[in-house]
Amino acid sequence: MPETTPRGLTRLAFGGDYNPEQWPESVWHEDVRLMREAGVTMVSVGIFSWALLEPSPGVYDFGWLDRVIDLLHENGIRVDLGTPTVCPPVWFYREHPEALPVTADGVRHEFGSRAAICHSNADYRAAAAGITTQLAERYGDHPALTMWHVHNEYGVPVSACYCDSCAAHFRRWLETTYGTVGAVNEAWGTAFWGQRYASFEDINPPRTSPTVGNPGQALDYKRFADATMRENFCAERDILHRLSPGVPVTTNFMTALSQCDSVDYWAWGREVDLVTNDHYLITDGRRTHVNLAMAADLTRSVAGGAPWVLLEHSTSGVNWQPRNPAKAPGQMARNSLGHVARGSEGAMFFQWRQSRRGAEKFHSAMVPHGGTDTRVWREVVELGASLDSLSTIRGTRTEADVAVLWDWHSWWAQNLAWRPSEDHDPRERADAFYEALYDRHLTVDFAHPEADLAKYPLVVVPALYLMTEAAGNNLKEYVENGGTLVVSFFSGIVDEHDAVHEGAYPGALRDVLGLTVEEFSPLLPGESVRITGPDGSELGGDVWTEFVVPRGADTVWTYADGLTAGHPAVTRHRLGEGTAWYVSTRLGHEGLDALLGWAAEDARLAPRADLPRDVEVVRRSGETGSYLFAINHTGTDTKVPLDTPGTELLTGERAAGRLAVPAGAVRVVRLDG
Template identity: 50%
Template structure:
């Protein structure tokens, strides 16, 4: 699709604006304070369906008219949402069949948000009706610069197990398998446990049963559920595009924080602009790594182009067991870390903290305490920072290292009856990502079938499922001269969850030059020694070299003397295999060796521990972001002729001072490295 561009100057700044929660006399104060904070764009109308359409087909746009006119008069752009994430009560009274049903067959009630079945014809009709009404009314409104389709698709209703969903699932399966029931039976392996299907109508969603479900049935269900929501998103987008062909559209993803309901590789190409919501977990002692990893993945979903941070928090959230506030300077560091990773817009949930409702204890740009607060002062300071960084807009990242990430593989790995329930894709990928982050190495994320020609090093920490095309693409990268490193239990099954026979690691045996005949996953807390130093955890396996050179072996346990890490020359490149999870220091040293052999350099050669260094590449200059997470401060060498943008000062003597817990952004002339 031809992507339309967001017409907001500089780095967009703002948040969710919900004026309907407040009397109109508050709105004027909102406009004054938004100007003080430097707000340039807000998302409006996200949860306003019940107010816009008080009865079926009867609309009241008067409040929204006034809000949009007011925003335009004050120079604030509107990201106008379709309010379809929260259907009103009258809709469910008229269409109770549109309510979702859980795996155990329990029908859920309305009274919250996203309490609809994604396959409900009645919901689809109502959602498109209000989207069309909004599009036609506001297509030419000067405040509207972007459509915000729905909100956080699948956050609470990623799956529905009702009869309507069952019928839609069967239609999806007919399309996937060419209306060939024999092909489905073969793909699902239904000869096992007498699961053979003789009629399409016999197929149900994977509802609760007395034993382990069929893994391919469950995997196809996850694929269908993602596609069912995607079809709603694209249908709304098309309705809006008919009314306003020039206005770009987005919807907010939820990359990371354990949300895995949607295959965002399939979603991203359907949007003009990729957007993401990101919230910190109070239990993560180094949440800055999660921010970086999320940002790199979102930028990669956007095809390397800039993206928008649609939601994050100024302080505490309200949905964790303990919701901690942010420490001094953390708001600023978090936001600018997202900009460093490619965000051309920074927004929060929400503008004004709610005094009532389910999210009344969620932080906001304007907190309950008002303007006499640390959060408000930080919000105003961030607005000034983003104005100073206006020229960074449109610049991109440049990485020579890619990490393979695949939602199909994640879904398949985390199905029941695996060799170890402790093996989780997100945790494994982060364990490999962390040492790269600490070393200041730029990283992209890729699909298994992506174009890898821009990279020197490709890492596949966890790729349990891979089809033949993806496996050939990855091994071909090594064969043509690249460096490939693969983690344990990768390549084990094909796209139908069928085990690749002949020994593990399945699809990668030849390229890795190894063959495993038995898996020995480790118990929680169990470790095995490595003769190269350090220990391994989580996994071990009986590896036999088949051309590969042994780099490290187990020193104890059932597999003492058996290879744990190998290196294999393959074609003109190199393929590494890690048959265990080394401890963090050992893994960091190993990955440093791998990337140095591949010729991958960090963003800066010398950066103190705890300082994050990220570079965005502009048309005429580079932008170096330096963020101190350790609190020690540093003096860091930069290119001659550099300018520190946040302070608006030229850099003297070839170095820049980074204050404790501070951020500096340096414009460096092209060709400095």
């Protein structure tokens, strides 16, 4: 069996994507010297190097890569070796132009960027297997090799192709999935608009049509595109397992970035030996550290709670947003250690040395254009020393308080055309609920709707439009056995084929919530409603309202105005040993905090009012002990209560009673006992 941790790495992973082919060979020795100065333990190599490794069909040049890997090994730096299959060479496209992907409008992409791949193309699959085999045979037992890095960021920027090869592959996938064309007709509801198919050969990808197409077909095509990319990953992985046994194989995920919402990471997490993730701050005015925490929690959850590795983030600004601000002093360390607190076994960057040419030349790096006499470099060296002092946390696991249900298939379905309101964004609700939990200082695990939830006192459903009958039964059993459930509007509406559950809304959740919804009543832009509680207190909602009819649930808050005035807005249903809450409008932060406060009381989760806002406290524990991370994202010095004394690992000082955490700083305490 392959390892599930980087082979031979005895410290936390620290380093970045290393692209020596962009530089004269004379620079390589300087690179390695600086890597040792910074405390680099691992670098990723060769991810975009296919054109250099195979300059013409079947002709290979490994000499430069041999020298790079040997140089790194001589200096004690481990290698995460990429298969460069994200960027086929120009000669490949010259011989196989049909491997370039086609849009739904019938436009074929051109060579000149990255990831321009039709994943159904047989010639691409053969070429990818060929270069992967060559690499595995040459480097599979190299002593520097710590893990294999297949491809790069699957699904970015292209996940689906709509060419004739994909059409034929889609038909085969449908036949394997459904067995008969009649079963496809039933699943997609093709009786509507006379879309019934007589044979699989009649079916094409959901290409551009005069108006909205079949939503069941569109949803299945997203599943097919995701499965096709995964087939290609597994093909490369299996070659590497065979030729390089014992070395873990991964590919870098992008779990919480909306740019990569085409990938079902629950499924991918089962195929990699080690989960790795890339994360970049979205600087749109929101609190970026909250999204960072969310990404780390989601990645850990995809890994099944096991340690994972942050394989890419930025030392400072990125290059691909409309505006790319630099990180503030100390923010690099907070970002890096925030991921470590939530389960990462290190902090890697894109990239080691900042490029002088190409599309990403203004993306920050560990060695910036300004060289070593820069703030970024000094912070890189300081971070390397900090990570070295935390080596004993390797193998420990982050402790979570609550679960949030998350399902990429539901998002795919809800984001199709012609839903009741385009203003209801499922990702916005997930972000909002997560932020409210974060501000209550609760650490989150994410979970698939059909997962075992018994260990969580509180489970939150921010937006799950698509919910299988099995998931609905799972939540009902969870509440009956004593759990506390919070569900937001427009959840449980359709099954796995985007067919509305039979009977009244909310379909799969009617019984557990103890209510029905007669009708949705989305609001127009700028409209809002007031909801009032039994004590006369008032909250506001927007975007969405519903005509809710209690069927055993108690009304807690009521609509005070609008079309739904007098109807329940927030309900609470006691079922078995537990409780299920439902909110039928979009609450702001104040309302979500109130709702989750009530639910937390039901779940017997003690309030953590002694922790300031934007000071996060997270625990990791395992065989080497228990560790408390305190990260101060504010500009004010603060103190964090310590139930158990211990040793602060970054300063070496003893800590007891209350832990001092300076403004913008991170403290990590190894607790006694």
